[in-house]
Amino acid sequence: MRWDTLDCEACSLSRTLAVIGDRWTLLVLRDAFLRVRRFEDFQASLGIARRVLTERLKLLVDEGVLKKVAYQERPPRYEYRLTEKGLGLYPALVALVHWGDAHYAGKKGPPLLHRHLTCGHDFRSVMTCSECGEAIDPREVKPHAGPGAKKRA
Amino acid sequence: MRWDTLDCEACSLSRTLAVIGDRWTLLVLRDAFLRVRRFEDFQASLGIARRVLTERLKLLVDEGVLKKVAYQERPPRYEYRLTEKGLGLYPALVALVHWGDAHYAGKKGPPLLHRHLTCGHDFRSVMTCSECGEAIDPREVKPHAGPGAKKRA
DNA sequence: TGACTAAGTTCACTTTCAAGACTTACTAGG
DNA sequence: CCTAGTAAGTCTTGAAAGTGAACTTAGTCA
Numbered sequence A, B: 001m002r003w004d005t006l007d008c009e010a011c012s013l014s015r016t017l018a019v020i021g022d023r024w025t026l027l028v029l030r031d032a033f034l035r036v037r038r039f040e041d042f043q044a045s046l047g048i049a050r051r052v053l054t055e056r057l058k059l060l061v062d063e064g065v066l067k068k069v070a071y072q073e074r075p076p077r078y079e080y081r082l083t084e085k086g087l088g089l090y091p092a093l094v095a096l097v098h099w100g101d102a103h104y105a106g107k108k109g110p111p112l113l114h115r116h117l118t119c120g121h122d123f124r125s126v127m128t129c130s131e132c133g134e135a136i137d138p139r140e141v142k143p144h145a146g147p148g149a150k151k152r153a
Numbered sequence C: 001t002g003a004c005t006a007a008g009t010t011c012a013c014t015t016t017c018a019a020g021a022c023t024t025a026c027t028a029g030g
Numbered sequence D: 001c002c003t004a005g006t007a008a009g010t011c012t013t014g015a016a017a018g019t020g021a022a023c024t025t026a027g028t029c030a
Helices: A003-008 A012-020 A025-033 A039-046 A050-062 A090-104 B003-008 B012-020 B025-033 B039-046 B050-062 B090-104
Strands: A066-072 A077-082 A112-116 A125-129 A141-145 B066-073 B076-082 B112-116 B125-129 B141-145
Touching: A003 A012, A012 A025, A012 A050, A012 B025, A012 B090, A025 A039, A025 A050, A025 A077, A025 A090, A025 B012, A039 A050, A039 A077, A050 A066, A050 A077, A090 A112, A090 A125, A090 B012, A090 B090, A090 B125, A125 B090, B003 B012, B012 B025, B012 B050, B025 B039, B025 B050, B025 B076, B025 B090, B039 B050, B039 B076, B050 B066, B050 B076, B090 B112, B090 B125
Parallel strands: none
Antiparallel strands: A066 A077, A112 B141, A125 B125, A141 B112, B066 B076
């Protein structure tokens, strides 16, 4: 299988990675969640090749994860903002950050904390079941084929 | 910044991506969660270059996400199993899958469903606050510097 | 008209990946 | 002892992606 055919796989993870799985894309999204919006600001924060940044932003816009919005008309200047679809990636992003906190924080502790404004505390993400509200233990999950599964011969 | 210096960044997402951000790694982990264990089985499922698979498995073992265990002694044969650290990636993985379900499932629906054995239902993941138990809305989160933040000049 | 800014695009080189073949280690069985 | 088989790699070549820096474009403003 080739990386550039991931979007054709009957697998939601493959299709997701077709959009956000290239190098730097999740870090671009991290910055978008930290309210970075302009090309130069993404570039300054990440320090990556400008062509790579251009390509990542374009794909995210094409897939509706970010939207390119004019913030000035004379001359026309653009910024990139998260869409609802893009906001939907937040749980995955925060879960990755918290996993990194748990395993790679170092002696000083995590570099970034997340304050839940609703209750006023710094939080860790807990993944719960949409049906019963319990925290999910991967040992208590059984994957099974859904309607979009590839047919077995 | 170069991709191969991500682990040196004062950012948990960077450090996480240093471990799981290369091509195919999350798909290797997907298969591990689906109980694929042997090299040939990963290779058959993914269809990727054998050298790439070797490298991905090695890094995951080196970082303690998978463990390489002998399942036979004569001749010695190995399989790769998730560790507790590896199980900790489950929330992020499932969040990515459910995001893909929401946006790329197609007409038939998602290819794979997840049955929560505790309550007997297929579930979607809901990320909640560890402190108050409410579902997290990214608009109600404020990131702020933690103890491991890089010092400002 | 020249300087400036933002947002790209281009170039030469390096690194990573794809595809397939090949190698190694260690049997089991004749 | 030899051969065939299996699992898990390693190697080679060509293609694709990424790096780092310079350059270009568009549209101002003074």
